[in-house]
Amino acid sequence: MKIKNIEKKILCRIFLNNLERKKTLGNIYKYLDIERVELEKIIDNLISKQLIKKFKKNYILTDKGRKSIRIVFTGGVYDIIHPGHIHTLKNSKQEGDILIVSIARDSRVSKIKGRDPINNEKRRTILVSAIRYVDHTLLGSKGDIFTIVKKIKPDIITIGYDQTHQLSELRKLVRTNNMKIKIKKLGSPIPHVKSSSLRTKYKKRIR
């Protein structure tokens, strides 16, 4: 079945609005350049194609609707935003229709890295949410990434070029849970940038 570009965008927006517990059609005009009459026509079409259905006063995607969009999931600390992050987020978005980003909790950063993040989780969320490739951010679970993966059920998980530690863990999770999720390690940008080398640079330069 062929789905028009605008139909797909509306499916994505309905999915996101449900995720953000908003009215599913309320803010669609803000994001899409569409008139009310046209929107109503498309909504009717999506219902007759069995891609969405009414649920209480809102709409939700049917299984068929959910399968017709591609959700990308990625995560990280994003403490000092650098061009490498932008590269990873842009490439992640290009893998699908919606990019959802999990921001590591302060408590988890301290535990893994042995130091507090410079920007706390609230500030890191503000920064990542402002990046144009990001459709939705959420705070990571206090435990591990898997709780969220099970909730979001993404089609693909992308791993930044400088993140290696999670790759084998994730592959194992997906296999043992029999989940159909592609895991993709993204390539490196040029020039090569890593948060940890930036930190050294900051330290040297800041006088």
Add this chain to the structure above:
Amino acid sequence: MKIKNIEKKILCRIFLNNLERKKTLGNIYKYLDIERVELEKIIDNLISKQLIKKFKKNYILTDKGRKSIRIVFTGGVYDIIHPGHIHTLKNSKQEGDILIVSIARDSRVSKIKGRDPINNEKRRTILVSAIRYVDHTLLGSKGDIFTIVKKIKPDIITIGYDQTHQLSELRKLVRTNNMKIKIKKLGSPIPHVKSSSLRTKYKKRIR
């Protein structure tokens, strides 16, 4: 004359494409959810309303067209992107239809701040261009901000809550050049964040 939302968005895109020396209609589909037939109809309308005109193989805004959109201009160093920058850029965008951001040249940062920026001008441009509120970035002039202001002819210049030095300079420029540009100092976000205090924090925390 009443201009529809979608018409205004197309005017903005034509303006930006000219600024970026792109084909004026080429990438419109990427940004706007619009079919070819509908776009052609709107273009015809814009011509008959004398808001755009043909120029070589492209379209340009007429004076009337230019006056029907509101261009916001702001500038800064943006060395370490923090939530205060996001606040300023978001509020700047809300002042008009297009937000153009000037990134200070490395040479100028060194001169003014007495130290090199941590991220060079290319990297700072990548970062700011990725912020969803920013429509266009350009590198500042090697001299001062006024060369660019004269080129862009914005309707409004916004000054971040933590930038005070340029305010009186700008007011003087606008007055002496008899330019009709509003200059607006933006309010402070909560919590109060400034790059210089962040630098101190980075220095303390980075071990």
